[in-house]
Amino acid sequence: MRAEQIAEDFPVVRSDMEAIDAVRMIAQHRLPGLVITDVSERPMQILPASQVVRLLVPGYVQDDPALAGVVSELTADRICERLSGKSVAEVLPKPSRPIASVNADDTILEVAAVMAREHSPLVAVVAGDRLLGVITASRLLEVALGNR
Amino acid sequence: MRAEQIAEDFPVVRSDMEAIDAVRMIAQHRLPGLVITDVSERPMQILPASQVVRLLVPGYVQDDPALAGVVSELTADRICERLSGKSVAEVLPKPSRPIASVNADDTILEVAAVMAREHSPLVAVVAGDRLLGVITASRLLEVALGNR
Numbered sequence: 001m002r003a004e005q006i007a008e009d010f011p012v013v014r015s016d017m018e019a020i021d022a023v024r025m026i027a028q029h030r031l032p033g034l035v036i037t038d039v040s041e042r043p044m045q046i047l048p049a050s051q052v053v054r055l056l057v058p059g060y061v062q063d064d065p066a067l068a069g070v071v072s073e074l075t076a077d078r079i080c081e082r083l084s085g086k087s088v089a090e091v092l093p094k095p096s097r098p099i100a101s102v103n104a105d106d107t108i109l110e111v112a113a114v115m116a117r118e119h120s121p122l123v124a125v126v127a128g129d130r131l132l133g134v135i136t137a138s139r140l141l142e143v144a145l146g147n148r
Numbered sequence: 149m150r151a152e153q154i155a156e157d158f159p160v161v162r163s164d165m166e167a168i169d170a171v172r173m174i175a176q177h178r179l180p181g182l183v184i185t186d187v188s189e190r191p192m193q194i195l196p197a198s199q200v201v202r203l204l205v206p207g208y209v210q211d212d213p214a215l216a217g218v219v220s221e222l223t224a225d226r227i228c229e230r231l232s233g234k235s236v237a238e239v240l241p242k243p244s245r246p247i248a249s250v251n252a253d254d255t256i257l258e259v260a261a262v263m264a265r266e267h268s269p270l271v272a273v274v275a276g277d278r279l280l281g282v283i284t285a286s287r288l289l290e291v292a293l294g295n296r
Contacts, residue, residue: 001221027289032180032197032269049180049285054264056292057257065261073149074257076294109205109222113213116202121180121269137197141175144204146224 003111004104006143007125007133012037015044015089019055020080022088026052032121032136036088043124043131045095055091056082101126102135108144111135151259152252154291155273155281160185163192163237167203168228170236174200180269180284184236190277193243196269203239204230249274250283256292259283 011029013022013036026034026049033048054062056079061068072078083091100120102111104127115123115137125132159177161170161184170182174197181196202210204227209216220226231239248268250259252275263271263285273280 023289024293027286027293030284030286030290032286048267049269049289050263050267053260053285053288056289057260057264061257061261062264065258065265068258068261069255071257073255074260074292076292079292107217107221109209109219110213110216112201112205112222113209113216115198116205116210117213119196119198119267121197136178137201138175138178138180140201141171141197141204142178144222144224144227145172145175 001108001143002104003102003106003108003125003135004132006108006139007135008139010035010122010134010136012041012131013088014039014041015087015092017088019083019086019088019091023052023055023079023083032138035122035124035131035134036092037131041131042129043099043101043126045092046100046120046122046124047092048121051093054093058082099124103127104132108140111140112144115140149256149291150252151250151254151256151273151283152280154256154287155283156287158183158270158282160189160279161236162187162189163235163240165236167231167234167236167239171200171203171227171231180286183270183272183279183282184240185279189279191247191249191272191274191279193240194248194268194270194272195240199241202241206230247272251275252280256288259288260292263288
């Protein structure tokens with residue numbers, strides 16, 4: 001069994017998409033994270049859902065979470081205000097590591113090793129620069145346990 | 149809006165459960181992670197799905213992922229062999245930090261701050277020692293964006 005065989009289609013976020021639409025996408029589809037590509041649709045970065053949430057948290061609250069209790073609430077209005085008119089590229093944190101990716105012919109164990117090492121809820125399956133699909137952690141477990 | 153109001157029921161894993169059943173649970177329900185409790189059902193630890201995957205990867209492959217390509221594949225048989233007869237408590241890594249949890253009356257922004265800081269795909273909503281429910285990152289985004 002090879003990575004390409006178990007990869008699934010997955011909604012992809014281009015870096016020039018509106019940031020607010022990318023956040024909506026994760027909420028609507030209950031995704032474990034986002035795969036972000038550049039404008040040529042080359043996979044660039046995987047942002048776990050918790051780090052999409054981070055985009056909504058003001059910097060001073062990130063620095064001191066105790067402040068979260070005493071400042072105003074996280075509302076749809078505030079989120080829109082915070083992200084309005086900004087592209088994904090404009091709000092994205094600088095990636096600290098290369099994207100968690102595997103090759104089409106990598107084994108399930110190789111996929112598992114990358115996922116575990118990168119603490120990533122999903123990995124991109126690539127052929128050169130091209131995204132073939134995505135493997136989520138739960139998909140990998142499903143396949144490894146024999147429920148394909 | 150308070151944490152308790154948006155918390156959802158979530159399958160919980162007791163530390164004396166068979167490890168293989170906990171792994172099956174994440175695959176079957178496509179969970180973003182596991183909430184692990186002690187035998188008195190007090191929440192102890194949250195294990196993101198990527199770190200459940202790690203339980204299946206032999207130590208020498210974790211140390212050197214390049215070995216994953218040259219050793220045998222991750223199969224259902226091997227997973228069962230690896231975990232067979234072991235409880236969740238026996239295979240669980242030592243938690244490096246306290247469990248990502250919030251109080252029942254914490255605000256959505258406080259939940260978001262904890263989730264972002266802990267890089268956790270879900271947080272436990274607790275009242276003292278008792279688990280009231282769980283908030284996943286996608287649930288939090290859904291509520292914050294106003295689709296309740």
